[in-house]
Amino acid sequence: MxxxxxxxxxxxxxxxxxxxYALSIVLxxxxxxxxxxxxx
Amino acid sequence: xQSQVRIRRWPWVAIALSLAVAFTLSxxxxxxSVQGDLVRIMYVHVxxxxxxxxxxxxxxxxxxxxLVTKNLRWxxxxxxxxxxxxxxxxxxxxxxxxxxxxxxxxxxxxxxxxTFTFIMFFVxxxxxxxxxxxxxxxxxxxxxxxxxxLGAIQIPLVHFSVLWWRTLHQPPSLIRxxxxxxxxxxxxxxxxxxxxxxxxxxxxxxVKRIELIHLEEKRLAVEQSIRRPVAGEAVTAPExxxx
Numbered sequence: 454m455x456x457x458x459x460x461x462x463x464x465x466x467x468x469x470x471x472x473x474y475a476l477s478i479v480l481x482x483x484x485x486x487x488x489x490x491x492x493x
Numbered sequence: 494x495q496s497q498v499r500i501r502r503w504p505w506v507a508i509a510l511s512l513a514v515a516f517t518l519s520x521x522x523x524x525x526s527v528q529g530d531l532v533r534i535m536y537v538h539v540x541x542x543x544x545x546x547x548x549x550x551x552x553x554x555x556x557x558x559x560l561v562t563k564n565l566r567w568x569x570x571x572x573x574x575x576x577x578x579x580x581x582x583x584x585x586x587x588x589x590x591x592x593x594x595x596x597x598x599x600x601x602x603x604x605x606x607x608t609f610t611f612i613m614f615f616v617x618x619x620x621x622x623x624x625x626x627x628x629x630x631x632x633x634x635x636x637x638x639x640x641x642x643l644g645a646i647q648i649p650l651v652h653f654s655v656l657w658w659r660t661l662h663q664p665p666s667l668i669r670x671x672x673x674x675x676x677x678x679x680x681x682x683x684x685x686x687x688x689x690x691x692x693x694x695x696x697x698x699x700v701k702r703i704e705l706i707h708l709e710e711k712r713l714a715v716e717q718s719i720r721r722p723v724a725g726e727a728v729t730a731p732e733x734x735x736x
Contacts, residue, residue: 456530456595463591467537467584468512471694474580475508478701485708489715 504697515540515683515690522683534592536683539666540691541585542610546648548578548695549617553648556641559634568634571641573702575620577695582614597661605654606662613647620644628713 454462515536525532555571558564589607590600601607620640627633655664666674666684675681 454595459591459595460530460533463534463537463588464516466587466591467541468516470580470584470587471508471512475505475698475701478698478705482701482705482708485705485712489708489711491708491711 504700507697508694511690511693515687518679518683518686522679523677525680528596531592531595532680533683534588535666536687538585538588538592539684540687541581541588543688544691544695545578545581545585545613546652547692548574548581549613549645549648551699552578552617552620552641553645556638559638560642565630565634568630568638569703569706570699571638572624573699573706575617575641576702577698579614579617579621581691581695582610582617586610586614602661604661605658606651606660609647609651609654613644613651616640616644616647628717630710 519533519536522533522536524530551574552571555567555569555574558567559571586607593602594600620637623640624633624637626636652665654660655662664674675684
């Protein structure tokens with residue numbers, strides 16, 4: 454793999470995992486709000 | 494209502510903007526004379542490692558503050574920061590491996606810095622697991638505060654391992670007695686802006702993660718109030734009209 458291939462892989466892992474982690478927090482907040490009946 | 498939505502969304506806007514600036518700088522900065530374009534991986538690897546230290550240091554401060562004040566607010570801060578720290582440690586390890594394969598020829602080696610970081614990752618996973626062993630907020634806060642304080646011993650151990658032992662991992666790039674090792678101003682800017690962007694990401698994630706802890710505590714209180722037997726539930730009402 455070329456240097457740019459490794460760079461693309463690394464940035465994909467960094468930004469992709471961050472997006473997934475942020476999404477997991479959003480979904481957990483949404484679930485918790487729904488379960489306590491908070492519709493704000 | 495609209496302003497509430499705007500306030501709730503600012504962490505995500507801050508994350509997107511700061512990462513966009515950091516990404517642009519890391520792509521327009523020049524290639525390194527030795528590492529070539531692989532140096533660009535450092536602009537995400539180094540910030541991830543720094544934010545792992547920062548997050549675990551905040552966990553340490555929150556743990557000490559909880560044990561001193563017994564205020565659960567500090568325990569929430571410590572817990573939120575530990576989870577984000579585990580994420581950043583995992584990210585730093587993964588990015589280091591991706592950089593190591595084309596540079597060192599191996600994904601992993603049992604070098605002092607790598608080994609101590611690996612141990613730190615599992616100790617804080619243990620911290621998160623420990624928090625799930627009880628629903629009692631006082632017991633949970635007390636137990637995890639002790640681990641949050643003991644775990645912080647690893648932060649200097651990981652950071653200075655490259656100076657205290659002979660390692661394959663390079664010594665610090667920014668904070669050194671003879672100044673930063675990076676001479677090119679654009680490369681230095683890409684690294685510093687990367688650290689600042691990840692710091693904004695950390696603060697934004699902390700805001701949302703603490704909000705989640707509040708909601709989970711409310712949910713637990715609702716569940717416990719449903720499970721609690723109603724007073725007099727065991728008393729059977731007399732059948733009216735029975736002879």
